[in-house]
Amino acid sequence: MAHFAYEGEAECLAEVRHLLSLLPSNNRENPPVVASKDPADRRCEALVDLVPVDGKQPYDMRAVIEELVDDGEFLEVHERWAGNIICALARLDGQAVGVVANQPQSLAGVLDISASEKAARFVQMCDAFNIPIVTLLDVPGFLPGVDQEHGGIIRHGAKLLYAYCNATVPRISLVLRKAYGGAYIVMDSQSIGADVTLAWPTNEIAVMGAEGAANVIFRRQIAAAEDPEAMRAEMVKEYRTELMHPYYAAERGLVDDVIDPVETREVLIGALAMLRNKHADLPARKHGNPPQ
CATH class of the missing domain: 3.90.226.10 (2-enoyl-CoA Hydratase; Chain A, domain 1)
Known part of the structure; x- marks a missing residue:
């Protein structure tokens, strides 16, 4: 569970200096x-x-x-x-x-x-x-x-x-x-x-994404349509236009x-x-x- 891991000592010490330069001396x-x-x-x-x-x-x-x-x-x-x-x-x-x-x-x-x-x-x-x-x-x-x-x-x-x-x-x-x-x-x-x-x-x-939302919100319209795939695409487009612009x-x-x-x-x-x-x-x- 080490926070950092390095190949060699020189790289490790350089990154320790980098880390210390970003931190305060204490929490106050x-x-x-x-x-x-x-x-x-x-x-x-x-x-x-x-x-x-x-x-x-x-x-x-x-x-x-x-x-x-x-x-x-x-x-x-x-x-x-x-x-x-x-x-x-x-x-x-x-x-x-x-x-x-x-x-x-x-x-x-x-x-x-x-x-x-x-x-x-x-x-x-x-x-x-x-x-x-x-x-x-x-x-x-x-x-x-x-x-x-x-x-x-x-x-x-x-x-x-x-x-x-x-x-x-x-x-x-x-x-x-x-x-x-x-x-x-x-x-x-x-x-x-x-x-x-x-x-x-x-x-x-x-x-959720437009596709998933449309499948849930407009499921009845999609199921009743003559062309469900075309209706689904239309509902996805409508959802994106109205609620995800x-x-x-x-x-x-x-x-x-x-x-x-x-x-x-x-x-x-x-x-x-x-x-x-x-x-x-x-x-x-x-x-x-x-x-x-």
């Missing part, structure tokens, strides 16, 4: 801020080609993170465990941040037991050391299956929900493409207290703003600056009662 201090040579207003033109518009097409979220953070450098935590979610430490305009991101290249980026536990641990670590959290969402839901159910996917998913809800550091979330169902809720949605919620025009925030979430207050992908870095840095003096106190108590 803020992480050190360094001068960044990477412009805060740098436009991220590469993001347009990195992320396919088609929500079913995979891509490497690491490339997205590399494009957004200072000098393309980030330190991934538990890289070899639960590859469907990425947890990493990086800097934005010199300020240390924790990045939690779904990885569409692995299991389509779904949340499962391991991914939920990995992300929950990381969120709690960031909160313990006053590191702001940036969450990048492209999540189709929780992984279905008997093994996941018997293993306690609800209980483990609740750990991530608990970790976010108890975090008092600045919390910024960005929906790149899909954000479906309960997985969207636990990935630092506005409904659980995210400070700033953003979305790209390619966002799809919904209970890019600004649907903003119109209903689910996100604060829909932004141009190329301006993502600048907007994230601006949000961090706005939240720099955030102060939040939890109710006085001995300790919380997290899901076990």
